[in-house]
Amino acid sequence: QVQLMESGGGLVQAGGSLRLSCAASGSISGASVMDWHRQAPGNQREFVARIYPSGSTDNANSVKGRFTISRDNTENTIYLQMNNLKPEDTAVYYCRVVLGGVVTWGQGTQVTVSS
Secondary structure, X not given: OOOEEEEOOEEEEOOOOEEEEEEEOOOOOOOOEEEEEEEOOOOOOEEEEEEOOOOOEEEXXXXXXXXXXXXXXXXXXXXXXXXXXXXXXXEEEEEEEEEOOEEEEOOOEEEEXXX
């Protein structure tokens, strides 16, 4: 089973940018689902963005126009470029991969946006 490791989180002021990375321990080129979710304190985990095998993407309404998901199959890495960050984006961000019917989550990376 592939393992996932997120990085790139941190503290940023409102209006700033961060780029999250999700590095897989093995090939994810055959994954049927690759996406990012987030969970703020006291809230349920929620969908953020998804990239399909075709390369098409889907974003939550709350991040459309600000976040972009991408992938690099040669490096087995998924990215989330986050621009114009808002305090309400503060959360732990998790990447998820579904490969061969197996769902794998990363351990999460904290993103904190100050006003």
